[in-house]
Amino acid sequence: MRTKIKCLALATLFLSTSASLYAMDLTKAYDMPEATKLIKKDLFPAAKKFTMPKSCNLTDANAIARGDFMFNNLNGKKAKGKLPAGLAKFVEKTGKDGKVKKKPKQYGNCIACHDIEGSKGAGNIGPSLVGYKAMFIDTKARDAQFVYQKIADPRIDNANTHMTVNLTTGLFNEQEICDYTAYVVSVKNKK
């Protein structure tokens, strides 16, 4: 009888220690979703040199108007003001499921960092572009090619730039970079 109790006690002791030894595996008990691949797919190409296309018409009023609009707005959903000719507020994108979805068109929102004629609530991370033509183009300190490259991929001019990359990432096309350039180098009468 005595030994039986002893045995039982020992068995219980053994069971309880082995239970804590083989405690529930908790290494999969919580969520840790994957992000490494998401980030990898989101990386963008190295700095790239671009030549301003011959087709860029820097004095085209429509191009300047589009540049103005994209300069001052973040995207088609949030955009204010009259949409200039040749610009969309939404673009259609085919998703993974094959369905076509309407997405807001992204614009440059350059105003977030640059002051310019007629701006409201401009940021100051980048230099002011007020009076750009008189100050930089007419004096030959800069030319349109410089401005085009700066907007397309500012890393060529400054590897550590804080500025957004606009053509290398594929967010904009050549014509749109022309539009920005046309606007920046134009004479603006806005106050």
Add this chain to the structure above:
Amino acid sequence: MKKVLLSLAFLGTMAMLQLNAGEQFAMSDADRAMYEEMLENNPADIFVEEGGEIFEEALGGEEAFAKFLEVSEKDLPKYIAGFPRYIKKLGNVVGIDQVIQAMQVSIGKEKTKLKSGKMFSMLAYVKSLANDELINIDVEADEHIKASYTLGKTTYMTARGGRGLACNSCHSADIVGKVLRTQPLPDLGEVAVAGTWPAYRMTKSSLRTPQRRFQGCMKNALLKVIPIGSKEMIALEVYVATLAKAKNKKIAIPGLKR
């Protein structure tokens, strides 16, 4: 060039700026008055309280939490102020929310989703247990947290997305205090992200966690939004915590943000 010099991107200092404040900044005088009022009476207090109730009822509260983490109740606040941490039995550097999940599973309960409001509330409650403690993350503690710090720094510095931006594009030391559109860029150490989130976000009228806040910046800047609880998100939290630790910041939950 209109250079607005802000020593800190701190809301309090903004109130003293005379520079056509209405137009230059995202916070109007009326917003600012509301902010002052909310400082006295943070709307997120109610979420923290609610988080405490769920935590108490479902998980047994602080005592059970301390036991699960194998620390004394007395040391718990200091211990919480050092998260994210490598927790051996979970096999990873994890956040407090993931510890809560593992604890739920260990007692046979269903785990609360990381991105749910319920989890945000519980997380805020648990972190508030460490209020007034100095942020004490130790990235030298073991190889796992060391690796997490390195991953966090890399993630912070990696430019990506439609506009080729990194966290560092807008939050590096040389740019802090400048204005992006109408918003002064905050120094993430000085504003003690690690000590003030979960916070009540006035513009979203809700309680937001640090990782949820990171997602906000990713979305705005066109970086692909990565999920809450991923290795990289935790690593970002680790990295940002070291910035606040370097400035001797304390935990003060819930924060109140624009």
